[in-house]
Amino acid sequence: DADVTQTPRNRITKTGKRIMLECSQTKGHDRMYWYRQDPGLGLRLIYYSFDVKDINKGEISDGYSVSRQAQAKFSLSLESAIPNQTALYFCATSDTGYTYGYTFGSGTRLTVV
């Protein structure tokens, strides 16, 4: 099994719909992150959580919300999806040091039509 599992892998949704992307990890890390990747823009941080009771906005949090259900689970919601939220979404975990970097999931490709 993968260390970081994201579901679904692909999703097409309509403008205005609410959608949730889920992430679970088996690394035992306290720290979890949500990123989006767009062509020509690189990876950008949406939200991060350093433990179950700690949730923080990243660079581009508008239009998104998150929930940290447990140490191993971190979900991202789009309350009312819009076409410019079409992107590749990655969940990641890390420990407190830089030695091993992030461990990323395989991503969710989201298309909003």
Added chain:
Amino acid sequence: EDQVTQSPEALRLQEGESSSLNCSYTVSGLRGLFWYRQDPGKGPEFLFTLYSAGEEKEKERLKATLTKKESFLHITAPKPEDSATYLCAVTTGGYQKVTFGIGTKLQVIP
């Protein structure tokens, strides 16, 4: 504002043809520079962390080096399985302050 610029955007090599990818950065107080490899349809995979100018790290055919303004990822005698997009990222303090480059797409032709 922290900036990371990777060049070239794309690189095509013959198998065995060594080359280097560049990552230049403008930050205030570098705490760490990361290299990742990303295959199509997958999440980035961690390769190296470099902390200070002069540091070098190696893994198989890859060697990463760091100066005060840039990092190089040297690929020696590449194989087709080295084809991927290579991402560079920097942090000035904590994972919440990581800035990624757009990446270099490497294609190694047999």
